[in-house]
């Protein structure tokens with residue numbers, strides 16, 4: 001019997017999701033059962049196509065299942081999502097020197113168009129089937145809006161007992177990006193996030209912006225990737241460059257000329273828990289009011305919270321430990 005960790009990724013691929021997928025495919029410690037896709041950074045056609053691009057680039061046969069194209073209910077209220085452009089929740093209105101819009105995620109990743117095809121089954125049904133048939137040994141790593149996982153839990157609540165753990169990228173303790181109170185993945189589908197947090201899954205770990213912004217990649221990291229020179233390393237260097245330009249334009253970071261690779265930090269944590277720092281067990285709920293705090297992850301730091309703790313929240317990260325892991329994995333792939 002294999003002692004690899006069984007993992008399912010659920011992604012709105014996206015430049016940082018792409019690196020999360022790469023790590024899960026490249027790690028000899030992970031058995032990646034499949035990737036389900038969700039709308040988020042981009043529409044579902046793009047997030048699915050981008051996922052296939054990554055899988056193909058790594059010459060992997062990981063199956064890809066298309067999931068939900070829209071949030072559970074959030075978009076039903078016309079004013080709820082304010083005046084944000086596109087799907088991203090973050091305005092992208094600055095131009096670079098070529099006159100192109102500066103963006104965290106372009107529609108298509110800088111990789112060849114995919115040859116492989118998505119699976120015929122819907123991602124949510126595949127998640128349910130796979131989890132129900134499992135021996136309770138699968139880790140879920142969602143790195144986009146939690147729509148697919150929320151839907152799966154609503155359709156078949158018994159999967160909650162089957163999931164070994166969920167490590168999700170999303171939320172903020174004191175750091176936010178979509179609105180003054182919310183992080184994008186949770187803001188994009190607050191109801192789904194609340195369903196997940198109150199599902200009773202044994203172990204849930206939230207990797208919020210407070211942690212991911214402490215684990216940024218720099219121009220030196222980009223240069224190291226370019227020096228490796230393989231098509232994979234160049235593709236990651238290119239998307240890192242795009243991200244650094246976008247963060248400099250819209251969200252300048254404490255570490256100058258750097259950008260987070262949020263989603264990849266979740267996979268890194270599975271491989272090496274020391275990559276996250278200051279992980280606290282807390283009560284976390286999601287605001288779904290439609291008001292100023294819509295999509296906020298409310299972390300109860302009181303000594304005696306009214307409701308039981310349901311989530312480990314990472315408040316810090318070890319930047320160099322993380323970047324070394326990512327770059328070494330990319331270097332090893334020929």
Ligand code: BDR
Nearest residue numbers: 014016143184185262263
């Ligand atoms: C999250 O939102 C998306 O843009 C990223 O892929 C990441 O999952 C960060 O807020």
Ligand code: CA
Nearest residue numbers: 014017143144
């Ligand atoms: Ca993402």
